[in-house]
Structure formats: structure tokens, C-alpha cells
Amino acid sequence: MQNDFINKLSAYTVLYVEDEDGIRNNIQEILQHLFKETITAKNASEAFIKYRDSKPDLIITDIKMGSETGIDLIKKVRQSDSKTRIIITSAHTDLEYMLQAAELHLVKYIIKPITQEKLMEALEAFVKTHDGEKIYILSKNWIFDHSKSIISNDEEEFSLTKKESKFLKLLITKNRIITYEELENHIWDEDSVMTANAMRLFVKNFRKKLPENFLKNVQGTGYKIIRD
Template sequence: MDEKMLKKLAQYRVLYAEDEVGVRKNVNELLSLLFKEVYLANDGEEAYKLFLQHKPDLIITDIKMPHLSGIELTKKIRESDSKAHVIIITAYTEVDFMLEAIELSLLRYIVKPITETKLFDALEKFLQSKDKAHLQEIAVEWYYDSMQKMITHKNEIYELTKKEAKLIELLLEKDSIITYEEIEQYLWESEYMSLNALRLMIKNLRKKLPEGTLKNIQGIGYRL
């Protein structure tokens, strides 16, 4: 795992549920080096309580545990969070459990024994999924990254000012014409918005977008 991925993982919190003490201790030592926070659970019920309390970014759970299995835990989590990222740890012999797990949209399975390679592969899948979650397509191969507040096109990156990012988010959210009044209220807040200031911002923003993406609706406002 490269340095860029390690930095990304350090932003997130993980919940790890495992009833075997030795396995839990070893995996926790590794997770603690990678994540901002690690919440440990001895069984499914404790894991669910920790999930409700902390709403972690990732859940890693063993499939067979007391009180609630990994499958039952995931089902309960799905009741309130359909997009939660869940990785399940399983053994080759747990075929019945795995058949039930197919419908749960799991991020990845890790087959025991857990190795660093298997775990890192699963965590890379997690990061890829998180990256896609905050990317919105503006045009073919052009994306807005809501986490980094920037426009990306293939290998090119265009960083946005605070007002530029707010306007892009407003346009994507509304998916229709944004009036001058809305722009002033949302971007300038309590300040006065001069036409020159608006035109300068639009001019600079257009340099960071594919040609023709940001359209002026004469006398009304703008739309994508």
C-alpha cells in the first residue's frame, strides 16, 4: 500500500468485530496503525451498539459470532444505512452464510486466515469506493470532487475557490437554472455581489471546465 493510500485511510474510522481474542488483538494492532479511530467489538450485539454510537466509515466483521452473526449485524446496519461499507471475514466452510450474504451488497470478503495482503486488498477496495462516492460527473471524463473541492479530468486537477465550489455544488444539486439572486444569497451570503465580481468568478471557473459546460441564461442566471 503506497503513501497516498495510507494518508487517505488515516482520515477514516473503522469498526472491527471479532470474537476470537487472539485474532482481534493482532488485526487491531494493524488497523490502529492505519485508521484515525478503531472501535473493537467482541460480538455482533456490541458491534451494532458501537455502530449506532459512532457511525464508522467502515465495518469489518467476522461472519460467525455470538448473539449476532456478521450477516445479522449487516442486515441491522442496512436498516438505517443502505450505503454502509462492510467487509466480512469468512472461512471456506461457511457456504450457507455466504449464500445469505450475497444480497447484502458487501464491499469485500476476506477468507481466513487474515493476512496483510488480503486485508490491504480489501482496504484498497474501500478507498476506491469512497473516492467514487464523492465524485459527480459534470461531462464525459470530467468530475467534481466534493471532498477535495476540485475538478478532475483524466490526470489533470483544477482546484476551486470556496465560491466556485459552492456554485458547482448548487448547480449539481438543483440541476436547473440558478438565478443571480440565488447566487448572491448562497455564495456572497450577507455581502453585496457586484456584477463585475460575478463575471470575474464565472470567467475563472469556465477555465477549469470543459468548453460550453457553464451556460449563461440571459437576464436569469446560469446552468450546467
């Protein structure tokens, strides 16, 4: 279960905002081993610029950072973005801050010092907020993000067609052979005919986006997936 959670994190990008160099460097070292991309900023102004440029999946920000606070940053983000997940870190348990934070739809509020246990607990909560969008682990380092119709590994990212995304989800959720008849009925467009040549071309192109030997043809029946 822990490996599944870690694999899911590797599909996301994170922006970490902290004005204390030592803390920022230490937490960055942990995050960059977990996320697809880790971006850092040392204050709210810099963070907002990097947020606009990179559109991260998660923002982890300290509250007190000089003239602009983490709350100020989150309010600016929330003016046009209700989807990006946010975790706040703070050395303070100030009730006013916590009440403001509660209104900004946070994943978690971490009280410093940030231990690995607290951080991992918050990151697990973050992953759970995406469970409805479905991140599937295909094999080691290979991830299928159904909500974005994307397959990715450590080196590449592949955009799936509507047919490919539907077919892959069917293969994963059914976890059995998907027959040619099912492929035609559930995947193929109603206004087109699934000829043998069309199916072979579809599968040939689809395999190029999958882990090696992941999709197996069962002669005369259909297709199934082979996991590591």
C-alpha cells in the first residue's frame, strides 16, 4: 500500500514555499524524491509567479514570510483556482490564522517542526483528494492518469486518445480478458466499423505508449494486461 501511495505521488508536481533556507533545503530534498517535479520559492511573491508559470498540483506553503503571508498567497491563487491542493505549514497555532486557512479549502495544516511522519501523513491526505480522479499504477514507474488521459514514466509522457483511455480503464477495472466484441461495443465509435485492420492499427499505436509486454493478445478472444 505504501509503494502504491509513493508511486501515485510521482505523477504530480509540487511548489514548496518557505523563507528559511535550512528548512526549505531539507524538505526540498525529501519532496524531489517523491514528486515528478519539485519547485521551490522563498516568499509569497516569488511563489505566485512560479505558480502561474508551472501550475503545480500541490502547494505547500509556510504562513509567516515577511510582508506577504502564505494566507495572502493562497487567497490570490483561490481567486481563479479552486482545484490546486494546498498544505500549510506554520510554527504557530494562532486561531485567527487557522480559521482563515479553513476557509481556503486546505488539504492539511502542519504545525512545525515538520517531521517526516507529519509530512507523509499530509501527502497521503493529498493523494486521497485525487482518488476520485483515479491514478492507476501500470507497472514500476508507469502511471495512468485517467482524469488527464495521460500515461507517464520517469522519462516520457504520452497523451491518450479517447479510445485508448477508455480501453485502458476497461482493462484495468475489469482485470480480465476484454473480448473483441466488448472492444467494439464499448470503445469503438457508434458511427464507425471496427474492421480487423482498424483494430490492429489501433492496438499497434496504443502499445507504443505502454510498458513493454503490458498488453497481451489472447488469440481469437481479445486482450488482457500483464502486470510485473
